[in-house]
Amino acid sequence: MLKGKHLTRKKKIKLLVGIILVIILSALTYFTYRQYEKTIVFQQQQNMLGISRSISRSIELFINDIKDSMKIITLDTEIIGKASLIEKESYSVKLKAFYEAQKESIDGVYIFDKDGKMVNKYPEDPKTIKNHVQANVDYVISSKKAYIANPYLDEEKNEFMLYIYEPIFSENHFKGVLSVSISLDAIYNKLIRPVKIGEKGYALVKDQYGIIIMHNVKEQVGMDVIETRKHLHPELDFKELEELIDAQLAGEEGTDIYHSYWWAESSLKKVKKLNAYTPVRLGDYFWVVALTMSYDEVQEPINRFLGQIIIIAILITIIISIFITILIKMKKNKEELEKETKYLKMLNEASERLREKEAEIYHSNKLKMVGTFAGGIAHDINNLLTPILGYSELLLMRLPKDSEYYEDVEEILKASEKGKDLIEQILVFSRNDKNITKVEQININQVTKETVKLIKTVIPKNIIIKENIQENCGYVDANFTHIHQVIFNLCTNAYQAIKHMDGILEISLRRVEGTSIKEVRKDSFYAELVIKDNGCGMDEETQQRIFEPFFTTKSVGEGTGLGLFVVKNIIDKYGGIITVESELGKGSLFKVYLPLTYAGQEYQELKEEESYVGKKILIVDDNEKVIKVLKKGLEHLGYCVVSETDSTKALEIIKYNYKNIDLVITDYMMPNINGSELAYKIKEIEKNIPIVLVSGYMDENQMDIGKDVKVDAYMSKPIEISKLSKIIKKLLVNQ
Secondary structure (H helix, E strand, C coil), rough: HHHHHHHHHHHHHHHHHHHHHHHHHHHHHHHHHHHHHHHHHHHHHHHHHHHHHHHHHHHHHHHHHHCCCCCCCCCCHHHCCCCCCCCCHHHHHHHHHHHHCCCCCCEEEEEEEEECCEEEEEEECCCHHHHCHHCCCCCCCCCCCCCCCCEEECCCEEEEEEEEEEEEEEEEEEEEEEEEEEEEEHHHHHHHHCCCCCCCCCEEEECCCEEEEEEECCCHHHCCCHHHHHHCCCCCCCCHHHHHHHHCCCCCCCEEEEEEECCCCCCCCEEEEEEEEEEEEEEEEEEEEEEEHHHHHHHHHHHHHHHEEEEEEHHHHCCCCCCCCHHHHHHHHHHHHHHHHHHHHHHHHHHHHHHHHHHHHHHHHHHHHHHHHHHHHHHHHHEEEEEEEHHHHHHHCCCCCCCCCHHHHHHHHHHHHHHHHHHHHHHHHHHHCCCCCCCCCEEEEHHHHHHHHEEEEEHCCEEEEEEECCCCCCCEECCCCHHHHHHHHHHHHHHHCHHHHHHHHHEEEEEEEEHHHHCCCCCEEEEEEEEECCCCCHHHCCCCCCCCCCCCCCCCCCCCHHHHHHHHHHHCCCCCCCEEEEEEEEEEEEEEEEEEEEEHHHHCCCCCCCCCCCCCCHHHECHHHHHHHHHHHHHHCCCCCEECCCCHHHHHHHHHHHHCCCCCECCCCCCCCCHHHHHHHHHCCCCCCEEEEECCCHHHCCCCCCCCCCEEEEEEEEHHHHHHHHHHHHHHHHC
């Protein structure tokens, strides 16, 4: 029964997929059809608009050609040179010759003297001239300008006549008027009637007032396009036709789709039409050339295209159905094969994960043991190095520089400082100092020069180092090792880009204003470090990704992709920015900007006479040797020092004498109360007492007790008296 339900569900899914497929194909067919319809209709409208433009231009050229011919007649010296134009045989010959040359285009030619009296015409016609002709002649006599009159309906012929007038001058003296009459039927038969626009389509011309002046149906000539038809057929809807006529009579060209009637048919039925129209500019007037055709004639090929689309869609549906059926069968076969191997694969993966987990646990425990061991050693060695460093500094303070023992003591100090650096590296390895990274004011010139000195020992001989380091660039608030790592990584990256070629590595350092750098504070100063090489360079895509973690262009095993990522994080941490410029085959240029601090300079420039004699400092440390050397060093600098090896007793001293204590220096790892707890309790008694927390090794898991305590400064062992003095001065100045 369950199997039957499963089959029914499959059939429903297949049916649903089929319905969705039909809907999608139907929608695609409809949208394709609509798009094709729009394209065909638009193309037909543009074609009709092109024809209307051509007709309009032909009419203008036709009339301008006649005007040019008239102008030539008016300039004939044999005519205009006569004293009188009346009944001159030579003139009659000229008119006849002109008429014969233009008889397919013009209906008659007339001459009027300067008073408006007709003196000659051809062909001869006993009929008198019409009033409107005489009015037009009078207008030309008064204006002395050529004139194209509005078409005039000759009711006897039932056709419109067009009169063109050209003034006659002789030596700037007005002589008379030359006029030509043109039958608009002649223009229509010659320029418009040959044009075919579908089976029912036609072209017509109306004047600027909406009166039809040329039409393929003679009875339509003379009608007002709207008013006459409204009078004849008051029951019909003329709204869309009126909108079209309004657009045409605005004197612009365009196209339209509208509903109207075939007026020549006996039974009027509303149909859809296409229309294109263009104005004909004739002097002060314009006509409208309009082309009309049935929308059904355009629709017919579109419907044929729809039938083809439907057939294609059905074929596509059949092909897709067959394809889907084949895919379903293939999928079933694949699933059956996958089931046979899935169990074994799962066992293999589980076994592999177990082996990897065991290896991770073993490695983690090993690192933890090494870290704990290293941290313990670091603590003891730091306590041993503190007296060595302290007494070395005290001896150098007391010995004159020309003493025979001065250099010996200086070597002891240098050796102990190297030992201190080694312990710091051990702490980094043990990964237990990550929350107490020492940030201090470091001389950017010093760290740069020391790093460049190290770089020179490791780069290949084929690379030349050029230094341009400006003196006294200032101090930055950072960790010395971090800045060293930034410079070293960038230089390493640069000489690796040069590889085995002869190359140049340029290292520059200078002090710059923030106004010259984008994306930094404009009112600050920055140390600008520039690392430039002439190596292989980078393309745009590589430049966008070089600061991403694990991104590298090196071969497998040659790089981790973390060097520049670490550089970027360090620079961001200290509020700086890094930029890169590079071009393939030409090398790369990295610029690092670190904000300068003035505190280092200020403390260097403290006046010698500024005294801290009488300032009382409490030192708390369970190591008497450390207390002894710190006490001697600080007393030598003029401080009054009180010491205590028991943190509980030190707290009692603070309780009863906190007003007499100016600063507290406490070790972190002590019995009874550790340094963090002691700092917390001291701040409860007197929050304004500055506290310096010192340690040779801080276990981050023990920091929870004092995590909310705002100690004023941290210092790691072994302690250098000179650096401790700077910290004390800074805290006492700000107190």
